[in-house]
Amino acid sequence: MCPTRTPTRQETHGRQGRSITDHDANEINRVEELSYDLKINEVMTAHMHITSPEMPLSKVLEILRINRISGVPVMTDNQLVGILSLEDIVRAMEKNELSAPVSQYMTKKIITVAGHDSIVKAIQTFTDSKLGRLPVIDENNKLVGMITKGDITRGILTALQKDYKEEEVRRYRASHLFEDIISDRTTLVLRYNIKAHDFTRGGNASSHIKRALLRLGANPQIARRCGIAVYEAEMNLIIHTTNGGILKLEVESHRITMSTTDDGPGIADIAQVLQPGYSTATEQVREMGFGAGMGLVNIKRCVEKMEIESTIGKGTKLVMRIHVPTENFNGRKDG
Amino acid sequence: MNLKEIIRLTEGILLTPNMDINVQISGGYGADLMSDVLAASQPGAVLLTGLTNPQVVRTAQMAEFGAIIFVRGKQPQPETLLISIQENIPLITSPFGMFELSGRLHQAGLPSFESNVPN
Numbered sequence: 001m002c003p004t005r006t007p008t009r010q011e012t013h014g015r016q017g018r019s020i021t022d023h024d025a026n027e028i029n030r031v032e033e034l035s036y037d038l039k040i041n042e043v044m045t046a047h048m049h050i051t052s053p054e055m056p057l058s059k060v061l062e063i064l065r066i067n068r069i070s071g072v073p074v075m076t077d078n079q080l081v082g083i084l085s086l087e088d089i090v091r092a093m094e095k096n097e098l099s100a101p102v103s104q105y106m107t108k109k110i111i112t113v114a115g116h117d118s119i120v121k122a123i124q125t126f127t128d129s130k131l132g133r134l135p136v137i138d139e140n141n142k143l144v145g146m147i148t149k150g151d152i153t154r155g156i157l158t159a160l161q162k163d164y165k166e167e168e169v170r171r172y173r174a175s176h177l178f179e180d181i182i183s184d185r186t187t188l189v190l191r192y193n194i195k196a197h198d199f200t201r202g203g204n205a206s207s208h209i210k211r212a213l214l215r216l217g218a219n220p221q222i223a224r225r226c227g228i229a230v231y232e233a234e235m236n237l238i239i240h241t242t243n244g245g246i247l248k249l250e251v252e253s254h255r256i257t258m259s260t261t262d263d264g265p266g267i268a269d270i271a272q273v274l275q276p277g278y279s280t281a282t283e284q285v286r287e288m289g290f291g292a293g294m295g296l297v298n299i300k301r302c303v304e305k306m307e308i309e310s311t312i313g314k315g316t317k318l319v320m321r322i323h324v325p326t327e328n329f330n331g332r333k334d335g
Numbered sequence: 336m337n338l339k340e341i342i343r344l345t346e347g348i349l350l351t352p353n354m355d356i357n358v359q360i361s362g363g364y365g366a367d368l369m370s371d372v373l374a375a376s377q378p379g380a381v382l383l384t385g386l387t388n389p390q391v392v393r394t395a396q397m398a399e400f401g402a403i404i405f406v407r408g409k410q411p412q413p414e415t416l417l418i419s420i421q422e423n424i425p426l427i428t429s430p431f432g433m434f435e436l437s438g439r440l441h442q443a444g445l446p447s448f449e450s451n452v453p454n
Contacts, residue, residue: 200414203393207422210397227397228373235390289386289394294370301374 032120034159035152040122041115043155044136044145050075051084053103057092060084060102071133073143074106080135080143082106112137115144119152175217178253188216188251194237194260196244199288206231209249209258216251222324226256229302229320232295233260236318239285241265245315258303258320267310274300274308336360336445338402338425341381344439345404347427350416354425360401362448363440365433369394376400380448383436387411392418392426400424406433 051060051072060072064086071085081103088105092098097105111129113122115136125134126149136145178186190212192205210227214220230247237245237260245262267273274296281291300306303320310316339356342349349356364376365383369390372382378399384391385406392415395403402425405411411419411426419426429436441447 200389202390203397207393207396224378224397224399231393231397232370232373288388288390289367289369289372289384290390292368292370294368294374298370298374 030160030163031156034156035120035123036118038119038155038159039115040113040117040119040136040147041138041144043119043151044115044147045151046145048073048143048146051102052076053081053101053106055102056099057084057089057102057105058098061089061098064089070148071146073135073146074102075143078142080110080112080137082108083110083133083135085132110135113147114139119147119155122147122152171215174215177216186252190249190251192234192247194234194244194247196238196241198238198244202235202238203231205247206234209247212249213251213256218256218324222256222322225302226258226322229299229322230258232299233258233318233320235290236260236295237262239281239290241316253324255321255323260318261315263315264313266312266314267308267316268312270308270310336443338381340443341402341404341440341445342427344443345427345429345431345436347404347429350411350426350428351419351424354423356425358401358425360445362446363437364400364448365437373398375450377448377450381440381445383433385409385433387415389414389418391415392422392424395424396422402427404429404436406431406436 049063049067049069049072051063051074053074053076063072064070071083073080074082074084084102084106088107089098092100092105111125111131112135113125115138122134125131133146133148135143136147138144173180177188190209192208194205195201206227209230210223213223213226218226230249234247237247241262242264243262245260248257248259248261250257250259272278275293276297277293279286279291279293281293285291296306296308299318299320303322305319305321307319308316337357337359341347341360342356360379360381362377362380363383364372364380366372366376367385369386372384372394376382376398379401381402381404382391382395382400383404383406387405387409389412391403391411403419405426405428408428408430410428416426431439
């Protein structure tokens with residue numbers, strides 16, 4: 001949990017003092033998002049080398065050189081009193097004063113950042129102060145670490161890599177589903193309830209189905225054909241049924257079956273609805289670009305097998321099948 | 336041809352923020368009948384249409400269009416805009432009609448992506 005604290009400038013004033021408009025919000029990319037999500041104490045260096053005000057600069061130079069760092073906090077009695085950087089030592093070297101104590105050359109004006117702030121706050125402070133490193137303090141003003149621009153870059157890259165790995169793992173798991181689960185016959189069933197006349201959400205289920213197929217490793221042409229067929233079928237449920245219906249996708253390693261079932265009104269003459277151009281759709285549906293009497297014709301062209309059964313007053317069942325080459329879902333080619 | 340060039344040729348306005356306008360568009364297709372779009376289009380085209388309901392975006396998604404241009408300055412319904420942002424399909428509105436737009440794009444070298452389908 002976040003301890004009580006005063007809001008950061010970032011939170012009060014938004015990015016660089018500007019408020020975030022809808023337009024800006026849409027322009028935030030993943031790196032920017034991370035710079036808001038990642039906290040300073042997640043990317044800072046917590047194991048610090050410290051120095052005292054009395055220490056001679058020559059000794060500090062040794063510490064910097066051995067640890068390949070460019071600055072250290074200066075502490076007295078657990079209190080941060082200054083920062084000594086390589087630049088300060090260079091100034092001393094120019095005057096040949098390497099034996100002088102740290103206190104003589106350290107930067108006393110200390111600008112700190114809070115560990116629980118987003119790294120965007122540190123980026124701003126770097127820009128405003130032109131400093132290269134900042135001490136990080138906790139809610140009790142205690143020094144807990146140091147942060148440099150390098151820490152921020154590393155932090156963001158690590159987070160991006162984690163994102164990428166997670167997505168890879170998700171894809172890998174899904175596409176190997178049929179290989180990893182051993183059975184005599186594995187079927188993945190996805191079921192969607194489709195409401196009658198719900199035009200606004202029309203196509204949502206089909207969109208999910210298409211994405212699932214791609215994630216399962218179906219080749220893009222097959223996913224497109226399935227997407228088009230199932231979308232036409234979904235729109236039929238929305239346009240023509242009394243109470244909506246159920247849209248079902250069954251994926252097996254060798255074939256994809258999509259089906260719709262509803263409880264009415266049913267089709268009187270199936271041969272007639274299979275005629276291109278025949279439609280019973282209302283004017284309202286036609287205005288939306290549907291009801292041209294091409295739906296079932298389209299479906300038939302996209303799938304290998306289409307079966308339709310209907311009884312007036314009972315309902316309609318439409319089954320669509322596509323066979324898939326074996327390498328599609330399990331990465332193995334059958335000989 | 337990239338989307339940026341298409342926006343220039345059609346004097347269009349990009350309605351969806353933060354979308355990649357350098358994306359390549361390989362062809363064009365114009366229709367107001369969604370079943371026609373689903374039946375006879377090839378993937379990777381820009382869709383010219385007078386319809387602005389959410390189904391246009393769903394149709395474009397299923398048929399794998401790269402972008403949608405609304406003709407005669409039409410503005411999409413809010414749900415349409417929302418879905419297009421979710422599905423990352425750029426929406427453009429152009430002041431010209433379907434015929435003029437088709438002509439402009441075709442003349443600039445954008446091929447027709449209408450496939451011949453027997454009815």
